[in-house]
Amino acid sequence: MLATRGFAAHDATSSLVPFSFSRRAVGARDVLIQVRFCGICHSDLHQVRNEWGESIYPMVPGHEITGTVVQVGAEVRSFAPGDTVGVGCFVDTCRTCGACRAGDEQYCEDHVAWTYNGYERDRRTPTYGGYSDQIVVDERYVLRIPAGLPLDRAAPLLCAGITTYSPLKHWQVGPGHRLAVVGLGGLGHMAVKLGAALGAHVTVLSRSEKKRTDALRLGAAEYVPTGGDYSKLARSFDFVLDTVSAPHPIDPLMETLKTNGTLILVGAPEKPLSVKAMSLILRRRRLAGSLIGGIRETQDMLNFCAAHGAAADIEVIPIQDVNAAYERLLLGDVRYRFVIDLASLR
Ligand code: NAP
Numbered sequence: 060m061l062a063t064r065g066f067a068a069h070d071a072t073s074s075l076v077p078f079s080f081s082r083r084a085v086g087a088r089d090v091l092i093q094v095r096f097c098g099i100c101h102s103d104l105h106q107v108r109n110e111w112g113e114s115i116y117p118m119v120p121g122h123e124i125t126g127t128v129v130q131v132g133a134e135v136r137s138f139a140p141g142d143t144v145g146v147g148c149f150v151d152t153c154r155t156c157g158a159c160r161a162g163d164e165q166y167c168e169d170h171v172a173w174t175y176n177g178y179e180r181d182r183r184t185p186t187y188g189g190y191s192d193q194i195v196v197d198e199r200y201v202l203r204i205p206a207g208l209p210l211d212r213a214a215p216l217l218c219a220g221i222t223t224y225s226p227l228k229h230w231q232v233g234p235g236h237r238l239a240v241v242g243l244g245g246l247g248h249m250a251v252k253l254g255a256a257l258g259a260h261v262t263v264l265s266r267s268e269k270k271r272t273d274a275l276r277l278g279a280a281e282y283v284p285t286g287g288d289y290s291k292l293a294r295s296f297d298f299v300l301d302t303v304s305a306p307h308p309i310d311p312l313m314e315t316l317k318t319n320g321t322l323i324l325v326g327a328p329e330k331p332l333s334v335k336a337m338s339l340i341l342r343r344r345r346l347a348g349s350l351i352g353g354i355r356e357t358q359d360m361l362n363f364c365a366a367h368g369a370a371a372d373i374e375v376i377p378i379q380d381v382n383a384a385y386e387r388l389l390l391g392d393v394r395y396r397f398v399i400d401l402a403s404l405r
């Protein structure tokens with residue numbers, strides 16, 4: 060067993076605090092990674108505070124992990140000590156179901172071992188995430204960080220990057236499409252970069268005027284401060300990618316879609332959303348969702364980001380500042396992803 064240090068939440072209402080725990084010894088197909096950076100996803104906050112109602116404590120969050128390989132098992136073929144690698148939202152799946160075989164491991168029909176707040180393949184050992192100094196992962200679930208992507212700015216790609224890339228690729232969003240990105244946070248700012256790189260005409264719908272200059276710099280063609288009022292945008296978009304983390308009305312957003320348009324939810328508010336049947340029926344609109352992405356697609360996304368210089372815009376913090384960062388994240392006060400420098404733990 061490997062003695063590991065990290066930060067953990069012990070219940071839904073207290074702060075994250077230093078925490079020591081054990082990771083499994085490096086197995087034949089395992090890779091031991093020294094964690095260098097870990098992004099703070101809004102999903103970390105939802106789960107630490109048990110907003111989705113399925114939290115396991117103690118919880119060491121973190122699924123936007125980059126680092127360096129320090130040791131590999133005897134049968135590892137793809138990685139060697141010194142390689143720069145990443146780990147995203149899951150560290151194992153059943154490997155045999157239709158979804159796994161199709162490369163959609165995130166939709167595994169049997170068991171997904173989430174990187175934290177989940178259980179390993181044995182379904183008993185809790186998983187602990189990247190707010191820690193090291194992690195052991197089967198090589199099949201480890202990503203390669205291409206040269207040219209700095210490890211700190213690459214970390215958020217492992218969740219925010221793939222969560223926005225996957226639906227854009229699935230619905231083949233590109234030239235000739237008008238794409239609205241709702242909410243300019245961690246996911247939203249990557250959606251703008253990726254949507255623009257894929258050739259779509261991107262409009263940012265943000266609550267206020269504050270992020271206009273940033274949005275245009277990130278690649279948006281247009282910026283609309285909505286204050287929740289979308290009435291001037293009726294039938295404007297082919298796709299709406301909704302990254303909002305809090306409960307919000309969906310019908311006004313549906314009205315911004317053209318006939319046959321698709322609203323894709325990636326934001327995961329803690330309360331159910333309601334939608335009028337007529338919002339869908341009258342213009343044959345679709346309401347869809349999308350969950351992160353598979354391993355192969357995540358590697359494609361990393362390579363695409365390296366080729367397009369599309370790393371995240373980040374604010375690097377020491378792990379001791381994580382609780383203050385959560386409060387700022389709740390206020391939308393981050394440009395555009397907090398990333399923990401794990402050197403602060405050593
Ligand atoms: P984030 O950085 O906090 O960004 C969320 C953005 O939503 C904010 O920057 C803000 O943008 C907007 N917003 C916040 N509260 C709002 C409100 N009450 N009304 C309207 N807009 C509001 O969060 P994130 O890390 O990007 O994550 C966003 C959501 O996606 C979370 O729910 C997270 O759990 C979920 N998520 C889903 C997946 C998936 O696989 N589907 C993966 C990762 C994360 P403006 O300031 O521009 O208005």
Ligand code: ZN
Nearest residue numbers: 100102218219
């Ligand atoms: Zn995430």
Ligand code: ZN
Nearest residue numbers: 153156159167
């Ligand atoms: Zn499976």
